[in-house]
Amino acid sequence: MTNLEHAPMAHGVSPSNRPARILAGYLLNRKRGPLALRKMIQDDITRFIDLGARGYASELAEA
Secondary structure (H helix, E strand, C coil), rough: HHHHHCCCEEEEEEEECHHHHHHHHHEEEEEEEEEEEEEHHHHHHHHHHHHEEECHHHHHCCC
């Protein structure tokens, strides 16, 4: 166990590993190469922003 698992947290705040899960989905395509993965992520960020899903685009940018 790490020290972070025992650290006190503010009420109503929980850690999120969502960006890591999002990145894991993209890494399933790693055989296409790093440049192709970067382009896929950049294109998806642009699409989400265009659709008004700025929160999801922000999480994807963190990945």
